[in-house]
Amino acid sequence: MKNLGIAVVVLGLIGNLALAQGQTRTLTVSLSTTAGAPIPVAFSLLQLRDAIGAEFPIQWSSLQVRSGTAELPYQIDDLDGNGRISAGDEIAFLAPGPVTITVSDQAGTAPSYPAALQTTPSADGATVIRSQGQVGFTAEVSKQGLVRITGLGTTQALLADELGNLRVSGFPASTFWKDKNLGSHEEKTTLDGMSLQSLKVLPAGPVRVAVVARYTSPLWVGLEQTVVSRVYASGAVEVSNTVTFRGYSDLMKLEHQATRLVVEADPDALHITPLFRRLALADYAKQTPAQYFAERGALKNVGGKSYVAFKATDNLKPSFWGATYIFASPEAWRTNYSPKLQTGVAEIAYGTPPLASDYNAFVAGNQWQFESQEFRTGIFKWLPDELKNVEATKTLFNNPNPWVSHFYPGDSVSWHFLYDAYRAPNTEAAIAYLERRAADLASIRLSR
Structure with missing residues (x-):
């Protein structure tokens, strides 16, 4: 009993000491x-x-x-x-x-670090952001709230524009829920059809500058968009784009966009992406995606793996419509890269998106498009007649025409990408870098 009493006293002292020192x-x-x-x-x-x-x-x-x-x-x-x-x-x-x-659990003195970026207003109402660490990396926040990348290293030119621009089309006067009447069709983007409600460029810190832009749609009542852009001193822009519905909406398109990557600096820039797991253009041609792009001289082998690579301004004479590719599976990354400037900007996902099991689920969810120098990701429900007799896609036409997506109060859709400005000596090196970079982003895990 004596030894037990001593043990209790010692444990009590240790507990009090730990409490005083904090956990x-x-x-x-x-x-x-x-x-x-x-x-x-x-x-x-x-x-x-x-x-x-x-x-x-x-x-x-x-x-x-x-x-x-x-x-x-x-x-x-x-x-x-x-x-x-x-x-x-x-x-x-x-x-x-x-x-x-x-x-x-004890208060401390929060550390203070010097800012790694500098922000200055421009004459046209934009905010210019310059990295103090990555030489020559500059970006701008337009007065409409979207970020563009305007320089990297010795390449001081527009490298990416309108990051987070939303493309939405559908039937704003729809009473489908009541009488199956869709009404007239409209198509708008953030820049030509949304009302900017607030824009905040937060103070530059030791890591990044964060930008929060909020919009509402005058046409689709209750449709709200929030774009959070984070401009990192290392030369990357992380974008979260969230659409929230506080009313009922019938939509044919709902797509996140980034525009004019590198082609303003070099019209001969290449568009490069991993080989698609699914491509409606190839299914229509009764080809695999590899055969489809090989026939167009747009297949490149690097390290024993096939990639799609072609001049970004060449639409490759698609099997139907005018988009270079549409109804394409979203992959881990895609980029426009200039061998002449040895500079590129990539759109990188935080992990390879899963592939829907059938075309109905695929078309109703996120898919990739490349059209009018726009990287588009999202819902696109207009269906070309060319797919009616294709075995893999003919069941799409069992759906109502037009086949709309119905969104209800409380629904939300979001996208999350890193736009990475990088330098690489050649196309092979750019591909190797982006494969590793995408794997690195997908590897991030938080645990205790």
């Missing part, structure tokens, strides 16, 4: 960096809170981010604009390798 919890961010470039990493504070445990009283001023023994600069952006630390805010850092995030 800490550590999260691990696992990722690969096989492309040789730091990875832009961001998590909402809600994600951190859930991973740490809701019962732990986090003091956000105590937060530390490290890669190995090195302290990493980080920033917390007030994305929801409420002026305080909250669930919708984001922490961001550039990771050279696996990272640990440590927090305490």
Whole structure:
């Protein structure tokens, strides 16, 4: 009994000492960096809170981010604009390798880091963003709220435009829910048909500049768009594009877009993508995607793997309609790249999207298009008559005509891409870099 009493006293002292010193919890961010470039990493504070445990009283001023023994600069952006630390805010850092995030239940002194970017207003109402770290990387936030990439290294020219532009078409006066009447058709984009409700360019930090733009549609009542763009000092722009429905809408198109990648700087730039897992143009021609592009001189082998590569301004004489490709499976990345400038900009997904099991689900979900120098991802439900007699696609015509997507109050659709400005000495090197870069982005995991 005597020994037990001593043990109880010692444990009590240890517990009081631990309480006085505070408790800490550590999260691990696992990722690969096989492309040789730091990875832009961001998590909402809600994600951190859930991973740490809701019962732990986090003091956000105590937060530390490290890669190995090195302290990493980080920033917390007030994305929801409420002026305080909250669930919708984001922490961001550039990771050279696996990272640990440590927090305490005791308040600390929040670190201060110099800004890695500079923002200045332009005469046309835009905000110019210049990286202090990546030489020659510049971007602009237009007065309409969308980001464009305007330079990398010695190439100071438009490299990507209208990141997050929304294309929406459908029947804004539809009473289909009542009497099956769709009414007249309209087609608009963010820039020519949405009303900008608010635009906030947040202060430059040690990692990035965050931009929050919110829009409403005057035509489709209750349709709202929020574009959050994060311009990283490393030369990349992360874009989240979310459409929320607060009313009923009948739509034929709902697509995220990026425009004029690299072709303004070099009209001979190439369009490159992994070989599609599904392509309606090839099915119509009774070919595989590899056969379809090989016949057009647009198939390239790199490292024993086939890729699609062609001059971006060449539409390749498609089997039907005018889009270079349409009803194509979304892959992990696609890019426009200039061998002459040794410069490219890629649209990279955070993992290869799953492929729908049949054409009905495929057409009703995200698909890829490349048309009018626009990278489009999303819903496209107009059906060409050429597909009526194709075995793989003929069941599409069992659907009503027009075959609309019905959206109800509370529905939402979102897209998330990284637009990566990069340099590579040749096409083969660009492809190798993007395969590794896409794998690196897909590898990001947060755990405790």
